[in-house]
Amino acid sequence: MLKTRICDLLQIEYPIFAAPMGLITGPDLAAAVSGAGGMGIMSAGANPPEALRNAIRRLRRLTSRPVGVNVLLTEIRNFPRPVDELVGVCIEERVDVLSLYDGDPAPYVERAHRAGVKVMDQVGSVEAAVRSARAGVDIIVAQGVEAGGHLAGGTPLSGLLPRVVDAVAPTPVLAAGGIADARGVVAALAMGAEGVVMGTRFIATPESEAHPVYKQRLLAAGEADTEYTSMFGWDWPDAPHRVIRTRFVEEWRGREARGQEGRPDEPAIGVLRIGGNEFPILRFMSPPPSIHASGDIESMAMYAGTGVGLVNEIRPAGEIVREIAAEAQRIVQERLYPAVVRTRSA
């Protein structure tokens, strides 16, 4: 059985988490991962508060297991979101884990704890991890620069994770960034993580809300096909992210500054539908191509981590969780444990 302290803390079977991915991790994906014994963290996405409440209720109907919901604390240019209210909805609905990103978690911790909600914060540096731990955050996610999506820091996981683990002990730490199979899980546990958060692996599932073209690009990409850039910065400037190196990314490489300007006259490349409303997607905007988007999908931000080369087929999310958990256990029992025993008796 692959079990760590985090499993007892959250009453889950396996220390495997589906990352909150804006517009991609909806109720279906989160429920499939929680239902299989891991924990799905649904993204609040672009939902206004009442739509978020409905999404959480749908998630609860789909699974009776513990679930998390993520609220992005970022101020998105030209798309104001009532962050305080969104966090309030998560707390009122008593999600098991309130996951936060890209901001100071301190104002929310006490409110969440009073309702019995645990708080998780994703960070990219030791300093940010210590700040979160001091604020009373229950679980810290150390995000390496290998990650898909927006990046909290610039350090590879192997340098960051053990330092974060030491700095915030005994607060449990999860590893995120470039992990896409059981070998990555075992490596993260060996570095002191209590579990892993995988995003890219779960994009290639029937339950994810990624556009079919995005899923196909992901399957075709290898480990050298991602790019660290700040190109898709129209609405979220100066925020590095990792995407698949598509033709569009190749074309604008070296001219990323243009993406930060937020020019109102950038051409519209598509449309995003959110709750009955349609929003134009201008060139360099941050939303990834989801099933709610249409238009020039190839020119949108196809976020992916460096583990993308390991993602070669679309598989149900629950199968991925169970297989990775079983395989991780096999690696420890059949490769690592015998290696130690052999050394001892030699």
Ligand SMILES: Cc1cc2nc3c(=O)[nH]c(=O)nc-3n(C[C@H](O)[C@H](O)[C@H](O)COP(=O)(O)O)c2cc1C
């Ligand atoms: C498409 C996509 C969207 C993401 N959106 C969010 C988000 O809204 N909130 C958040 O906390 N993290 C977000 N992330 C980052 C993930 O939480 C996580 O750090 C990352 O997926 C881990 O790396 P991996 O993709 O290599 O597994 C996103 C990642 C991806 C790939």
